[in-house]
Amino acid sequence: MSARRRRRAAAEEEEEEEEAAEAGSDKEVDLEERLGELDLRIDSDVPDVPPPTDSTPEILKRALSGLSARWKNWWIRGILTLAMISVFFLIIYLGSFMLMLLVLSIQVKCYHEIITIGYRVYHSYDLPWFRSLSWYFLLCVNYFFYGETVADYFATFVQRREQLQFLIRYHRFISFALYLTGFCMFVLSLVKKHYRLQFYMFAWTHVTLLITVTQSHLVIQNLFEGMIWFLVPISSVICNDITAYIFGFFFGRTPLIKLSPKKTWEGFIGGFFSTVVFGFIFSYFLAQHQYFVCPVEYNSETNRFVTECEPSELFQMTKYSVPPLLQAVLGWETVNMYPFQMHSIALSTFASLIGPFGGFFASGFKRAFKIKDFADTIPGHGGIMDRFDCQYLMATFVHVYITSFIRGPNPSKLLKQLLILQPEQQLSVYKTLKSHLIEKGILQPSLRV
C-alpha cells in the first residue's frame, strides 16, 4: 500500500512540476493535476507526438536544396497543392465510379488517422482486440450505409439477383446483427485494469465513425445527384482556403480568432468574395456539360454508370432581370444565367463563412491533443484529415440543401418500396396511380402504353 502511495506521490510531484512550469496559473495546475490523477497516462507525456518524419520525396529535396527553409516549405506546399489538384481532375475525368472509390479511400484514411491519434493519446496501442474492433465497426457502419445507397441506386441490378435481394430485404437486420456482434465482443473484451481506457476508445471510435463515415456517404449521395454537386462545393472550399491564405499573406493585419493565429479578418473577407465569384464562374462552365449536370445512373445493360439526361431547369439558361441597383453598375438590363448559379452563391457563402469553423474545430482538436498535424501523409500539408477538415461540414450542408430546396423525394427509393409490397397491394396502388395519371393527362387512356 505504502509503495503505491509513494509511487503515486512521486508521480504527482513530477506532474505538478511539469504543469507548474508549463502553465503558471494555480487554476491550471489544479485542473490538469486533477485530470492527471484521474488518468495519469493521458497527461504525463502526451505525445508531443514523435517529431514528424519528413516524407518529402527525395527528388523534391534535391531540387530545392539550394533555397532557404522558408521558401523551401512554400515551394513544397505549392507543388503538392498542384499535384493534388491534378489528381483531382484526373479522377473526375475517369468518372463516377473512380470518384466513389476515391471518397471511400479518403474516408478510410481519415478514420485511420483519427484512431491512431486516439491510440497515442491513450497509450492504448496494446489493448487487446481494440484495433480489430475499431476496424470491424468501420466495416459494419460502411456496410450499413453502402447497403442503403446501393439498394437505392442499383435497384435494377439488384432485382435480377436473388441473393442480393435477400441481403437488401433484410439489410437493416443484418447490419444490426453485425453491429451487435461487435458490441458484445467489446463487452467481453473488457479487461479489469483497463476499463476506462477501453470505454474511451469505444467512444472515440464511435464519434470518429459519426464524423467520417456519415459525411463520406453524404458526399457520395451528392455525387449521385450530379457531379456538379460534388465538384462545386469541394472547389469552393479549396478556393476559399487558397484565396484566404493569399489575401492574408498580402493584406493580413487583424487576427481573426485565437485558435488559429495565422488567420486574419482581411483573409476571411477577401476569401469570401473571391470564393463567391469563383463559384459563380465555375458553375457557369460546368452547367453546360451534361457529364456534370446529370444525375449519375447505373445502366444495367452496359453495366456502367451513365450521365445522360435532359438537363433539368436548374441547368437551362434563363433570363433574369438585373435589379435596378446593379443595372447602373453593369449596364445590362437582363442577364442570361443558369439558375444553378444562384444556388452556387449559397454554397460558396457557406463554404467561406461556416466552412472555416470546421477548420477551427480541427485546430482546437490538434491543440487539445498536442499534435501538429493529423499525420504525415502529404509532405508539407500533413495528413488527409488536415486537407479535409473543412469539407465535412460542407458535405452535410450540400446534402441538406439538396434535400430541402432542390430534389423532391427519391424516385428510386419509392420504387424499391413499391416492389416490396404484397402483390394485392401493388395492384391496388397501380390502379390508383393509373387513375391519377390519366386524370392529370400524363397518361393517355386510349394508348396501349
Added chain:
Amino acid sequence: WSELQSENKLDGETASDSESKSEFGGSPAVPTSDDTPEVLNRALSNLSSRWKNWWVRGILTLAMITFFFIIIYLGPMVLMTIVMCVQIKCFHEIITIGYNVYHSYDLPWFRTLSWYFLLCVNYFFYGETVTDYFFTLVQREEPLRILSKYHRFISFALYLTGFCMFVLSLVKKHYRLQFYMFGWTHVTLLIVVTQSHLIIHNLFEGMIWFIVPISCVICNDIMAYMFGFFFGRTPLIKLSPKKTWEGFIGGFFATVLFGLLLSYVMSGYRCFTCPVEFNNDTNSFTVDCEPSELFQLQEYNIPLVLQSVVGWKTVRMYPFQIHSIALSTFASLIGPFGGFFASGFKRAFKIKDFANTIPGHGGIMDRFDCQYLMATFVNVYIASFIRGPNPSKLIQQFLTLRPDQQLHIFNTLKAHLVDKGMLGSLEDA
C-alpha cells in the same frame, strides 16, 4: 450465499479496491445520499440492513410496475411524454457523470451547450416522427407545413449554431476537457435520444410492441435474480460478479414463457394491437382497427416431438406469440450485454450507480440500461419482418414527384406486375 452477500456491498467498492492497486487513486465516488422516503425508513427501522435493503428494493419495484400499468392505461400520449421524460433524465444523469469525471462543471457554456444539443437532436427526431404520423394535421396548418418542408434544413442550422458556439467557446487552457465533454455529449445523445425515438416508433406500431419487449426485459431481470438467489452457483462474467449461469438460463426460459403468456393475453385486445393513429377530426389518438393477421388466432400443428409431451395435436395461437419468442430470446440473451456494458461503465468511472433517483435501485439509467438494445432490436425487427411499407404513404410520396418520374415509376411497376402475371393483357383492370 457469499455471492449474495456481495449484493449488499457496493459493487463499486469491491471493484475500486482492486482497481486502485493499478490505477492510481481517482476522484472519490459521488457520495450516495440516502434517498429512501422517511415513511419507509421508519417502517423498516427494525429490520437488519440487509433485509431492509431487500424490502426497499421490493417495494420500489412494485411501485414502478404499478406506475407502468397506470401509464399504459392513460394512453399513448402520456406514454410518449413519459418516454420523453425518461430520456431527458437519462441524458442528465450521464452528462452529470461526465462533469464529475472531468471536474468540468465550471467550464464556460458547457451545460448550456449540452442541453442545447439535446434540444436540437430531439427537435430533429420529433420533427421526422410528427411529419410521418400527423401528416394530415401538418398539411393543414400553414406554419407547420413550412416547418416540416424545410425540417432538415432548420434542424441542421440549429445544430450548426451549437457547433459554432462550441468552437467559439474554446478556452485556451481547457481545450482537451472541452473536446472530451463534446465527445461525451454526442455519444450520450447517440445512445439516449435515438433509442427513445425508436421506442416511440415501436409504440406507434401498436402498444403491444412497446409493452411486451419492456416487460420481457423487466421479467428477465427479476427472474434471473430469483433463479440466481435460489440456485446460483457458477459466476457468469467477471464484470458482474452477482450474475450466475443458473440465473441466466433460468431467466431465459422463464422470460420466454412469460412472453408467450403475456402476448396471448394482450393480443386479444384491440387497444394494444392496433397501430396508434391520430384522428384529425377528434384531434386525439385512436387505437381502432381491424386486427392484422398477426393477431388472429390460428391453428398450428405441434411438432411430433412435443405432441407426446403436451398431448395435443394442434394448438391455437396468435402468430404474434411466435414473434414474442424471438423478442424474449433477445431480451434474455443479448439484453444482459447492455447491463454488462453499463456495469463496465460504472466500474470504469468508479461510480456505484448512475444517480440516486430511485431509492434502492439507483438512477433511471440503472433501470433502463438493458432496454436500449431491446428498443433498437424491436425496431429493426419490425422494419425487417413485420411491417411492409405503407401503401397510402407511398401514394402520397408518388404525388409529389415530377410527371416524368411518375410515369417512369408507373411503367416499371406495370412491367413488374405483368412479369408476375398479375396484369396479363388486361389494360383496364
